[in-house]
Amino acid sequence: MSKEKQGEENGRPDLEKAVDNSRRDFLRKVTLAGAVTVTGGAAIYSGHRFEKAKHNEGMVRVLTEDNRLVEIPVEQMRDFKPDLKMLQTRGREGIAGRRWVMVIDLSKCRNARKCVEACQSAHQLRPYEYHINTLVMQESVNTPAFYMPKPCQHCDNPPCVSVCPVDATFKRQDGIVLIDNERCIGCRFCIAACPYSARIFHWQEPIQVESASETEDEYDVELNVPQKKGTITKCLFSADRLRDGMLPYCVSACPNGVFYFGDENEDAVTNGTTKETVRLSELLETSGAYRLLPELGTKPRVYYLPPRNRIFEFEEGEKREYKEDKA
């Protein structure tokens, strides 16, 4: 209304009015377009900057299995839980470049049985089911008695592996002898063949540990848990802990510094109690190290240091009596 009024007041002709109108329109459009361009550009620019910033923050650097450092977006990360197939493959191969070895210093053992307990709790065993047991030894009537922790000897020439009909028990490249209870048929030929009584059989249903049943974990051949009825189980040198760069359960649990554990290739063993690392060859050489039943040619990977200059006197602990679970 106001425009027409103005036009009439000015007394200009209609044509002039029309031209005037179109110019004003044009100016308006140009201004609008400019504003849009600036705003849009700014938006795109800031968006670009935002995207760029987000991109940098969202990458994560990870070390792959073959030791390559790579970057991957965070949103593409998945929690990895090894499946049975992978656990089996890596469990049977072992850890490359390692030759695990254990040294047991008998002069330090006072039968605390912490090694036994730690092992039984980790591997879900009953109190009378042993991967490692501390035995009372006496070579002859005139020689003193001593305590001897006895794990599997992880022989380099293992009689148990030779006789297994189905490859359920096997020797890994890192020296460990393992048992796969997904494969074991329960013939117990390996028990008959083992000169160290290192193997035990699940004559009845193994104990069910509550935490294990909650998580429903895959069977890990390096931990041999869950245990299975009708199959063999034995000491594993805690292969699962070694994979995580930790010492075996028994070695860490010992309060008396009995166990040394390490890698023969590195020529170094670490004491589980003091965490002191010593040269393996030197330890064996200076301490009169020996292996059990060497005449059998089994070539154990467990060495013993003789019980000389005993730190603790031998005391026959209270007689433990075990009752079989009648489940």
Next chain:
Amino acid sequence: MDETRFNTPGEQRKIDSIAADILRNVRINRNFILWMGFLSAVLVLCLAAYVIQLRKGLGVTGMRDFTSWGMYIANFVFFVATSLVGMLISSVLGLIGYKWVKPISRIAEIIAIAFAAVAGLVIISDMGRPDRLPYVFMFGRVQSPILWDVTVVTTYFVLSLLLWFFPLVPDLAISKSRLDGRPAFLVKAYDILSFRWEHHEVQYRIMKQAIRILLILIIPTAFAIHTVTSWLFAVTPRTGWDSTIFGPYFISGAFVSGTAALIIAIYFFRVNYKLQKYITDDTFDKIGRVLVLVSIVYFYFNLNEFLVPAYKLKTGDAIHLRELFSGHYAPLFWTIQLGGLIIPVILLLFKRMRRPLPMLVISLFVLCGAWLKRYIIVVPPQAHPNLPIQGVPVEWIIYRPTLIETAVTVASIILVLIIITILSKLFPVIPIWEMAEEGNENDKTLDKQ
């Protein structure tokens, strides 16, 4: 020119009379049904024990971590041992040319089949995970003696089955027209299994060649099955098993238990099937001599196996032998050695003792001794491992078989009896054509004279 056998009237009459004697027992009568009913009832009862074992695990047996092989493995060794008699009679004695083994060779093969077949099942009853039996074939490792055992026991079973069946074919052809009053299925089975045998000379020649090849092949197979069975023990570094003579020691023992089983069987068939004409007093005299021979060989190996380590008394041997000679297992050990080996040999040296009834009694002693001997071989060496047994329940230290594992073992013996019963009741237990043939040869020699 008709080249068939048994076509003259004289031969036909002979066949008729022999077939009548032997086919008299091929029938499903009341006694057979009662006996099979009894065996089946006991079997079902014993299999219930196996079901319990399957459900609860091997913990229902007396076996534990230290003595982890018990009655089942002893029984397995005994079964494999006893099955070797098929090879001894048909091959070793048959190929040498002794005629007196002909009437008893089929019975020997039946024993071989039954014991070899059930031996495989006995091993399964000892497995912690019988459901994983296919793994033995899927993941089998040739290094393991178990694989060798599976292979040779199966081979031996098949060869024994063929050695039983090939000579049976002419008998089935002879018998199929003489089965009046027998069930139709049996007549039909005879008809099918006789493969249209027509008693052609060519057929006999081919069959005899085939049998000869089998008889030769089964000798190394039989030696293999028991040698490998002995190696299940001898390959382990365990005192009492760690012996270089275990192979021949087991084989010679196998001939003892197999011969004893055969004597018991032929006594039974002679009396119950009224086969005195075929299984004669002379047969017993001869097989008695065989038992003496194989027992003396076995005694010789025993002497080596026990006396040589007993002289040296190495630490482990000393503990093991003390247990056997004067310790926990002494009563069993001496009963077996005297009652199951030495006294029988001495008795059988007298001709009076090589008559049917005394030999039955002696053979029962020898057979029981043979079973217990396997127990003595398997169980005691596990009771004293190199490192002491500590920190376990007391019942783990000394192995005592439980009722359940005894029942499962009884089941395996029942199964053997069922197989022997079926094979000897539904088919001629003595080779008819061979008896007729032998008669012919005698006639011919008479003609010449």
